[in-house]
Amino acid sequence: MSPDLMLWIAIVVGGLAVYAIKLVGHLLPEHWLAEPRVARTAALVTVALLAALVAIQTFASGQGLTVDARLPALVVAAVALVLRAPFLLVVVLGAGTAALVRALGWMP
Amino acid sequence: MALISSAVRLARREALGVSVATGLYGVSFGALSVAAGLSIVQTIVLSLIMFSGGSQFAFVGVVAAGGGGPAAVATGALVGVRNALYGARMAPLLGVRGPRRLLAAQLTIDESTAVATAQSEQRAVREGFWWTGLGIYVLWNSFVALGAFAGNALGDPRTWGLDAAAAAAFLALVWARLADPVARWVGLGAAVVALALTPVLPAGLPVLAAAAVAVVVGWVRPGVARPAAPAADAPGDEDTDDGVRSAT
Numbered sequence: 001m002s003p004d005l006m007l008w009i010a011i012v013v014g015g016l017a018v019y020a021i022k023l024v025g026h027l028l029p030e031h032w033l034a035e036p037r038v039a040r041t042a043a044l045v046t047v048a049l050l051a052a053l054v055a056i057q058t059f060a061s062g063q064g065l066t067v068d069a070r071l072p073a074l075v076v077a078a079v080a081l082v083l084r085a086p087f088l089l090v091v092v093l094g095a096g097t098a099a100l101v102r103a104l105g106w107m108p
Numbered sequence: 109m110a111l112i113s114s115a116v117r118l119a120r121r122e123a124l125g126v127s128v129a130t131g132l133y134g135v136s137f138g139a140l141s142v143a144a145g146l147s148i149v150q151t152i153v154l155s156l157i158m159f160s161g162g163s164q165f166a167f168v169g170v171v172a173a174g175g176g177g178p179a180a181v182a183t184g185a186l187v188g189v190r191n192a193l194y195g196a197r198m199a200p201l202l203g204v205r206g207p208r209r210l211l212a213a214q215l216t217i218d219e220s221t222a223v224a225t226a227q228s229e230q231r232a233v234r235e236g237f238w239w240t241g242l243g244i245y246v247l248w249n250s251f252v253a254l255g256a257f258a259g260n261a262l263g264d265p266r267t268w269g270l271d272a273a274a275a276a277a278f279l280a281l282v283w284a285r286l287a288d289p290v291a292r293w294v295g296l297g298a299a300v301v302a303l304a305l306t307p308v309l310p311a312g313l314p315v316l317a318a319a320a321v322a323v324v325v326g327w328v329r330p331g332v333a334r335p336a337a338p339a340a341d342a343p344g345d346e347d348t349d350d351g352v353r354s355a356t
Binding site: 006007008009010011012013014015016019021022023024025026027028030032034037038039041042043044045046048049050051052053054055056057058059060062065069070073074081086087088091092093096097098099102 | 279
């Protein structure tokens with residue numbers, strides 16, 4: 001199978017999986033999912049995955065770990081979040097910081 | 109027939125504000141998705157079917173890191189698990205059956221749940237849900253398409269710092285969920301686990317392994333952390349208490 005076809009399959013299967021999860025919530029009796037432990041774990045799973053993605057997107061380079069222009073970008077993004085900047089501004093500031101640091105040749 | 113109550117008007121206004129604020133940054137998802145290696149059409153199709161911001165960002169994040177399809181699917185799905193809890197909460201409030209229920213399920217995301225459950229009248233709850241869900245569906249996907257075309261035109265994503273923008277986007281997505289101290293520790297633990305496993309596991313799996321931290325802590329530790337309240341910002345991400353207010 002070509003990589004592009006594999007990606008298409010992943011897109012459709014992933015999309016349907018996320019839709020199926022939403023639908024399950026609508027179809028199951030409410031109390032099945034009302035258990036506090038289920039709700040707590042679901043909330044923490046989201047936090048864990050997003051936090052892991054922050055780390056990977058900042059430091060991973062293939063199978064290796066590296067420090068490059070993405071790190072100052074993340075720091076600037078964090079400062080923007082502390083200052084309660086909206087999502088889009090945070091993302092733009094992150095991109096701009098990395099682009100600038102690279103253009104100046106400070107970091108790869 | 110009857111006059112529209114002020115509560116319903118308020119719900120519609122809130123829905124509109126949240127839809128615009130959320131829809132706009134679909135542009136960042138579109139650009140990052142193309143930078144991750146999806147085509148413009150793949151980006152749009154993914155967004156139309158998956159329609160949950162956190163899951164969409166997670167899916168393309170794993171692809172960008174070199175992870176395979178199964179890892180991307182599993183990560184996107186796991187990030188979307190909380191939507192099942194929103195569905196369970198919304199179903200009795202909406203009281204819909206048949207095709208409308210299928211549509212309601214697709215529109216069940218952080219923002220629609222947050223706006224709906226913040227209303228006090230039944231009709232306002234329902235209108236809040238539908239206007240927010242449909243508004244974001246239209247605007248988010250439009251801006252995703254726009255972002256995909258823009259990202260495609262930019263060329264090398266690294267020159268524009270789009271790889272760093274992905275990290276910033278994930279930080280912004282998780283930020284609102286870190287109010288709780290347990291969540292902060294879980295997030296830190298997950299980040300450490302993912303980095304530690306990166307050199308030894310194929311790409312995509314370290315992120316999934318990090319979810320184990322959450323499962324262990326969530327299941328074992330009694331009486332901690334808020335339940336899955338809608339939090340943060342993308343389809344898939346708005347806080348009932350402060351996020352919606354700040355977005356409106």
